[in-house]
């Protein structure tokens with residue numbers, strides 16, 4: 001039996017991979033939107049900080065591609 005790895009939302013058995021996939025596919029930016037999409041975070045709420053961290057990770061990486069370089073020293 002395969003291990004259930006990377007489960008972020010225990011209540012609904014949602015993995016980090018599933019959560020990242022739906023965030024990217026639907027361009028979700030808020031934890032509540034993730035809950036509406038795949039229920040994660042809508043029961044006990046313990047996973048909400050992790051959901052926010054995943055959102056932050058995804059958009060921080062994307063922001064890095066468009067980082068403002070105006071403040072760079074010559």
Ligand code: FES
Nearest residue numbers: 009010011043047
């Ligand atoms: S662990 Fe995600 S709602 Fe409970």
